Amino acid sequence: MIDLNALRADPQRFRNAWQDRGESIDVDSLLALDAKVRESKVKTEGLRAEVNAASKAIGAVAKQGAAALEAAKAKARELGDQAKAVDAEREVLERQLTDKLLILPNVCLPAVPTGKDASANVVSATWGEKPQFAFTPKAHWDLAPALDIMDFDRAAKLSGSGFVALKGAGARLSRALISWFLDTHTLTNGYTEWAPPYLVSTQQMVGTGQLPKFRDQFYACRDDDLVLIPTAEVPITNLHAGEILEAETLPRKYTAHTPCFRREAGAAGVGTRGMTRVHQFDKVEVVWLTRPETSEADLMTLRGHAEWLLQQLGLHYRVLDLCTGDTGFGSARTFDLEVWAPGANAWLEVSSCSTFTDFQARRANLRFRDKGGKPQFVHTLNGSALALPRCLIALIETYQQADGSVTIPPVLRPYLGGLEKITK
RNA sequence: GGACAGGUGGCAGAGUGGUCGAAUGCGCGCGCUUGGAAAGCGCGUAACGGGGAAACUCGUUCGGGGGUUCGAAUCCCUCCCUGUCCGCCA
Numbered sequence: 001m002i003d004l005n006a007l008r009a010d011p012q013r014f015r016n017a018w019q020d021r022g023e024s025i026d027v028d029s030l031l032a033l034d035a036k037v038r039e040s041k042v043k044t045e046g047l048r049a050e051v052n053a054a055s056k057a058i059g060a061v062a063k064q065g066a067a068a069l070e071a072a073k074a075k076a077r078e079l080g081d082q083a084k085a086v087d088a089e090r091e092v093l094e095r096q097l098t099d100k101l102l103i104l105p106n107v108c109l110p111a112v113p114t115g116k117d118a119s120a121n122v123v124s125a126t127w128g129e130k131p132q133f134a135f136t137p138k139a140h141w142d143l144a145p146a147l148d149i150m151d152f153d154r155a156a157k158l159s160g161s162g163f164v165a166l167k168g169a170g171a172r173l174s175r176a177l178i179s180w181f182l183d184t185h186t187l188t189n190g191y192t193e194w195a196p197p198y199l200v201s202t203q204q205m206v207g208t209g210q211l212p213k214f215r216d217q218f219y220a221c222r223d224d225d226l227v228l229i230p231t232a233e234v235p236i237t238n239l240h241a242g243e244i245l246e247a248e249t250l251p252r253k254y255t256a257h258t259p260c261f262r263r264e265a266g267a268a269g270v271g272t273r274g275m276t277r278v279h280q281f282d283k284v285e286v287v288w289l290t291r292p293e294t295s296e297a298d299l300m301t302l303r304g305h306a307e308w309l310l311q312q313l314g315l316h317y318r319v320l321d322l323c324t325g326d327t328g329f330g331s332a333r334t335f336d337l338e339v340w341a342p343g344a345n346a347w348l349e350v351s352s353c354s355t356f357t358d359f360q361a362r363r364a365n366l367r368f369r370d371k372g373g374k375p376q377f378v379h380t381l382n383g384s385a386l387a388l389p390r391c392l393i394a395l396i397e398t399y400q401q402a403d404g405s406v407t408i409p410p411v412l413r414p415y416l417g418g419l420e421k422i423t424k
Numbered sequence: 425g426g427a428c429a430g431g432u433g434g435c436a437g438a439g440u441g442g443u444c445g446a447a448u449g450c451g452c453g454c455g456c457u458u459g460g461a462a463a464g465c466g467c468g469u470a471a472c473g474g475g476g477a478a479a480c481u482c483g484u485u486c487g488g489g490g491g492u493u494c495g496a497a498u499c500c501c502u503c504c505c506u507g508u509c510c511g512c513c514a
Contacts, residue, residue: 038473038474038475041473041474041483042474042475042482042483044483045473045474045475045482045483045484046482046483048482048483048484049482049483051494051495052482052483052495054494054495055442055493055494055495056442056443056494056495057494058442058494058495059442059443059495061494069494072494073493073494074494075494076494076495077493077494079494080493080494080495243434244434244471246434367471369434371452371453375434375471
């Protein structure tokens with residue numbers, strides 16, 4: 001949620017920012033509604049104050065006799081009824097305003113390149129080179145079933161299209177990656193590991209910004225008012241919702257492995273072949289709750305943690321500095337890490353590292369306090385480090401051999417019982 | 425799923441219709457004390473929102489929502505959560 005005070009103080013800044021995002025938002029009507037809400041509030045509160053004063057005085061009135069008491073009660077009751085009526089109006093207006101605020105996107109940081117869509121994203125770094133093959137490299141959707149480590153047909157039988165079942169060395173490789181990612185974050189990068197619930201209440205989805213705007217993107221268990229998490233960002237960021245954290249405990253650096261469930265409504269067709277876009281996938285997420293003044297630098301550190309993993313795996317990747325038009329709803333700045341898949345002949349997004357500034361913190365009421373100071377909102381950051389399926393794809397496609405086998409990068413071998421190569 | 429007991433400030437914990445935004449303790453801040461610190465002593469210390477240049481002031485908030493009442497932390501209804509016991513169960 002954006003800061004309404006800031007919007008009042010400098011509406012033009014927000015107009016420009018939203019325009020850069022390609023959003024047309026009627027700032028004037030928003031401000032008009034806000035003014036109405038506040039006017040209504042002043043009215044309600046004035047009446048309430050009168051009611052309170054009248055009630056307080058009633059004790060003394062009682063001593064003047066029953067008739068006086070009854071008169072005083074009647075008067076107070078009348079005031080109370082008036083206050084209730086005005087307050088009901090206020091409530092309606094306030095709900096209207098809140099509904100509008102909840103679907104307003106965040107404002108991008110000044111450093112974000114201005115642009116309309118993905119074509120304006122800037123490649124801000126590239127690591128490694130495209131691997132060269134003496135043969136025509138295969139895509140994972142051919143390679144992996146041939147090695148008997150991915151089964152798309154049986155997954156479809158169980159759950160329909162957009163699912164995959166990993167088998168044997170495929171399942172184990174996925175598990176090895178998860179363990180190595182988590183170990184790196186906890187042992188080297190100073191993260192604390194969580195294993196959170198995968199089902200959360202819809203309130204949490206409001207906190208991180210998926211709701212109310214993106215209701216069709218995730219799976220809901222409506223009988224229980226729970227949703228399947230589309231990313232660990234949701235439970236992890238909301239862990240401290242409503243709390244006031246001591247400043248010296250910041251930054252909180254959390255990591256978690258969870259499955260992620262996404263309906264991917266409207267995504268059918270392009271770029272969905274094989275395991276590149278599935279309804280359920282594993283991901284290791286990193287989340288920071290940090291101080292506003294360090295959050296921009298922290299984002300670079302977080303991004304570095306994700307990049308380090310790709311480097312250790314020896315995978316060619318690039319970093320996109322997303323432009324204003326391509327930056328996600330709640331994000332103020334996002335770097336996407338895309339890994340090269342030589343078989344599919346495509347860049348695959350394996351990580352998205354973002355700062356949400358205080359956007360999520362306002363929604364989730366996530367604050368911190370310096371000793372003796374006032375509570376203020378933290379900044380929240382998160383990033384994938386990394387998403388499993390596309391790492392698997394890149395690994396398999398990058399390290400495939402002419403005979404259809406796949407070699408394992410040295411860093412993963414300890415997690416695979418020393419396995420050096422996957423063969424049929 | 426059933427029965428019972430609970431849910432109060434940053435934390436612990438008192439509070440059964442007005443004098444309660446709420447005792448007390450801890451924590452935290454400032455001061456005194458001290459060579460310095462600890463202890464001790466004194467004072468201060470909830471959040472959010474409105475108005476105001478400010479001093480300040482008004483409103484809301486005692487798990488959520490609703491109700492009774494002139495007035496609710498306190499009474500009633502309902503939902504959620506926690507604990508204990510029972511049931512069920514990986």
